[in-house]
Amino acid sequence: MDVKRIVLFSSLAIVAYLLIIQWNEDYSQQEEIVQAPELHQQATLPSSAAEDDEDATLELSDRSAPELETTPAPSASEEISGLVRVTTDTLDVRINPRGGDLVYAALLQHKTRVDSDNPFVLLQDNAQRHYIVQSDVTGLGNERRIQLQPEQREYDLPENEERLEVRMHGQVEGIDLVKVFTFHRGKHHVEVSYELANRSEETFSPSFIGLIKRDNSPDPSQGEFLGMSAYLGAAFSTDENRYEKISFRDITRSGFQEHSEGGWAAMLQHYFISAWIPPQHETSFFSTRTDRAGNNIIGFRGMEQRLEPGQELTLAANLFIGPKYQSEMGELAPNLELTVDYGWLWFIAQPLFWLLDWFYGFVANWGVAIILVTIVIKLLFYKLSATAYRSMANMRRVAPKMAQIKEECGDDRQKLSQRMMELYKKEKINPMGGCLPILVQMPVFIALYWMLLESVELRHAPFMLWINDLSMKDPYFILPILMGISMFLQQKLNPTPPDPMQAKIMKMLPIIFTFFFLWFPAGLVLYWLVNNLLSILQQWYITRKIENEEKAKEAT
Incomplete structure (x- = not known):
């Protein structure tokens, strides 16, 4: 991308950001109650x-x-x-x-x-x-x-x-x-x-x-969050x-x-x-x-x-x-x-609230308590996440071979599928290994979402700097933007999907999620941002470990 295009897209992004900030100031005033x-x-x-x-x-x-x-x-x-x-x-x-x-x-x-x-x-x-x-x-x-x-x-x-x-x-x-x-x-x-x-x-x-x-x-x-109330x-x-x-x-x-x-x-x-x-x-x-x-x-x-x-x-x-x-x-x-x-996942959300409240008793800051709860959840699912990230790292390792097979098979879908399965079997890779652990964790993520959304303790609860209400959206949308950047960085660690259309969709996800999260309560965005950062660290560590193991094999 040349310098002119970089300057143009940067300028458009800045203008869009300023427009959203102004719109938020003009139209997001809450109802004042009659005295x-x-x-x-x-x-x-x-x-x-x-x-x-x-x-x-x-x-x-x-x-x-x-x-x-x-x-x-x-x-x-x-x-x-x-x-x-x-x-x-x-x-x-x-x-x-x-x-x-x-x-x-x-x-x-x-x-x-x-x-x-x-x-x-x-x-x-x-x-x-x-x-x-x-x-x-x-x-x-x-x-x-x-x-x-x-x-x-x-x-x-x-x-x-x-x-x-x-x-x-x-x-x-x-x-x-x-x-x-x-x-x-x-x-x-x-x-x-x-x-x-x-x-x-x-x-x-x-x-x-x-x-x-x-x-x-x-x-x-009531604040409306993407139609949910x-x-x-x-x-x-x-x-x-x-x-x-x-x-x-x-x-x-x-x-x-x-x-x-x-x-x-x-x-x-x-x-x-x-x-x-x-x-x-x-x-x-x-x-x-x-x-x-x-x-x-x-x-x-x-x-x-x-x-x-x-x-x-x-x-x-x-x-x-x-x-x-x-x-x-x-x-x-x-x-x-x-x-x-907390909805039908109350049996998961309730212990999460007890844990959040327990942390708050020590740190006296609900934002810090959310970060600590996110760390605990990440530790509990460390093994499952490691399995998923190991599968992704292996998929990334054999990506050059997959590209070569795709080029050799051309439009022959049946032959391509057969050669892919042979490659997975030879490299001992489960292509679905990265999906199941993530699906197992989804109920916990949903329960945590509703727990944070329903907890009156977060209403008007300050975190730090410009975040003075964890139950409302970030007034400057900084947390959603950081969350989107973290999603983009996390994608860089994942293997590129073989299907071009799927690859384009995956590239658009950080932008789509950033837009959705603009109006999410700051407490929820904080959780998602911290979770992404922890996932990046874990995925980077596992990917680097597998790459080093592969280099050691080649050396011997």
């Missing part, structure tokens, strides 16, 4: 609430999915009392005194973007997204949601306290009711309970109802199935109903989750439905309890609102950690 509602403003019910009667008593029976009784809803202009604000070290939430629903929840330790000071908002109720958590008590004769009176309007977890209790008082049908939210330092779960005191002469059969309601809006935490929808854990996903489409078409001892109901998206967890020693009824506005509603109804005149009773459940931290979710309920969905 929390003001504390003491007078709020109105959203239109969707008015349409579906949010003020009615929540109802859930063995014969139906979560329902709202048909009582007239307030008009959109009807004012309700101001929202109650609760702030801990992990959560910033707003509670609507009408029923005590959580209508806003921001995760203070997780930002909207790596370069933003705004916390990531999971629950919200506005024009952007309708995603709230509801709870109530049925069986008290209440036909409408209870208007609760909070003891104060703002709550902050004191620095010297480990828990914060929010108490909201109400009364219905002669029953004194206190709804209690208990928040914990360093945790994302909330204990929700109802303290009931029967001051009437009647006997009631109350039960706890917990619902999660979400519209069909896109997942704000994390699951957005509902999931349940029951006696019949410890982890079962129910998509929004399934909720609309057939729904879900099941009794179970223990279990949970959750709404999933990439990295984050909201989940109701009833008492694990009780039998609850889980189900789904959609409302007239098209919102997806999932939830549970707890066991009926008996409340005699003059008696007191407490109904409770746990609520989780936060990131998919497996250790924290595992402490709350069995199988809740399965919402970190």
Whole structure:
């Protein structure tokens, strides 16, 4: 290639790179979440609430999915009392005194973007997204949601306290009711309970109802990687199935109903989750439905309890609102950690995550931990890889003889195939020897891919220099380019395919893979780059060893 062509292609490559960088800056901005509602403003019910009667008593029976009784809803202009604000070290939430629903929840330790000071908002109720958590008590004769009176309007977890209790008082049908939210330092779960005191002469059969309601809006935490995206929808854990996903489409078409001892109901998206967890020693009824506005509603109804005149009773459940931290979710309920969905290769991905987390405990850098995990995987498959690389090296060694045979046979395919087989037999070469070991390793590579893609720990996790978020693409595409170069160098160590068309395709692969990897999360590209570099070292060593052995034979 002459100097003019080198200069021309180099210039075109630089221009293409700058264009991609500019396009990335112009069109890759993530969605900014609307800020929390003001504390003491007078709020109105959203239109969707008015349409579906949010003020009615929540109802859930063995014969139906979560329902709202048909009582007239307030008009959109009807004012309700101001929202109650609760702030801990992990959560910033707003509670609507009408029923005590959580209508806003921001995760203070997780930002909207790596370069933003705004916390990531999971629950919200506005024009952007309708995603709230509801709870109530049925069986008290209440036909409408209870208007609760909070003891104060703002709550902050004191620095010297480990828990914060929010108490909201109400009364219905002669029953004194206190709804209690208990928040914990360093945790994302909330204990929700109802303290009931029967001051009437009647006997009631109350039960706890917990619902999660979400519209069909896109997942704000989801990045699209070549059309692949994390699951957005509902999931349940029951006696019949410890982890079962129910998509929004399934909720609309057939729904879900099941009794179970223990279990949970959750709404999933990439990295984050909201989940109701009833008492694990009780039998609850889980189900789904959609409302007239098209919102997806999932939830549970707890066991009926008996409340005699003059008696007191407490109904409770746990609520989780936060990131998919497996250790924290595992402490709350069995199988809740399965919402970190590694797919059908979970039995490989899960040990890989444990290893990654273990390394992070020592190095305190997720990027370095990825490199160490890659090295361990490479060591585990060293023998298999060595077999593949030895086969490739032998194929490269006899490449001149193969070229000579091809020239002698011309267009006679049958004769060419026969002569090739004779050569393989004489040189003791298995032409498929380089394929099988690589195929055996593919499940591990796929499992590692999904493990890195699903791990919230990598979200906004810095590595070094310009990589400040391993869950997002490299902003300057340097890692993908280095990965492509490593693929090109690795190809140079492989034998040239005898078929010209196949040889041209192989030469194009580094360019194709580089283009694909431009939008892959930096953590995944880092893994692939390190794996390629280790493969180059191993393949170079084996190739050189075989060449030296061949020279020694010729010398003797």
